[in-house]
Amino acid sequence: MVKLTRRQAVRKAAGLLFALTPISHALAKTATPAQFVATRIWPAHAYTRITVESSRAVRYQHFTLENPTRLVVDIENAHINQVLQGLSGKVQADDPFIRSIRVGQNTPTTVRLVVDLKQSVNPQVFTLAPVGGFKHRLVIDLYPQGMDPDDPMMALLNANAAASSSGRTKATEQPARISKPTQQSDRGRRKPVVVLDPGHGGEDPGAVSPNGLREKDVVLSVARETKKRLEAFGYTVHMTRNEDVFIPLNVRVAKARTLQADIFVSIHADSFTSPTARGTGVYILNPRGASSAAARFLAQTQNNADAIGGVQVSGNVQVDNAILDMTQTATMRDSRKLAQAVLNELGKLNKLHKGRVDEANFAVLRAPDIPSVLVETAFISNPIEEKLLASEAFRRQCAQAISDGVRKYLGSAVLRR
């Protein structure tokens, strides 16, 4: 898939975001049946998502049944096809929530999905209007039961925040080789808390290179490597995601605040319409705008993650409405110091896109009280840097540079909490 085309389309579609289609329900009744064009399942510990993509908006109903526990979704004015039948074969044995899925034509005009469950769930079923390369999507999110039905994502976050990162470290992760714990002579000083934010995930692949390398995979790998190194330095490190799952931008910010992060580092890979654009960059928030047209373009494409990934409702209103105040002025000054420290280290590794810290209005950098930076490791759209991003060696070098920059910053920072 050519990502850049999608991104351009996303910008045009921005006005249609989150249209949860009550209008299209009415239209669907008399329109020609929806044609199913794709199905996907994103199993994750946080929640499992089922996506059914169709040519037209669909009207649906859902309910749960017990003995055995299952979720039934009826899609009206639709006919089963091979694409939809293929959904059953996409269930993975280790899916935390789904045991199996059955698909059938329940009435001449209604298709029924029966999701057999391993545990009781709090289902969130909603539709998303077309955006980027996606057509109409019916989304079925399965959360553990007991979560706030109005905002299960945030409830999950609050319930699991403290345990979410260190406890969920993958068994396959190896201990860092570079570990030389810092001489934290400052006895009594608590461990700094770092939140790492691998961009994108799940339905949202981020930028995709011409060869199919996906930003979401690259940045998760870099973040995991970074976590190992920072822990070896003696810091407490959490990740906003440690699996291939979509997490809305404001939930990432809220998670960092719940965890009382001292710093927040979002990790991405850049892309541009021209394959010649290249170089590493580090960004901080500028709520009033961007320092350049390219930075503005980048922030827009990154902020569109919620539309691509697809979110019904979630988030922390306080973060969305964060007011510029004295705290934020101090936060922005510290963000700049952190960004400069990380940029200095990354500059030893790769050509810099610009020689200075750049600014734009990134939604994910909007915590008013946490110094926050966004690292663009390299351009996935540039053939040379795509090869770098695909290599384990470069990912480890990036992780090392980010970690060294963070350590230099934290070495002289005054922790506020």
Ligand SMILES: [Zn+2]
């Ligand atoms: Zn990104």
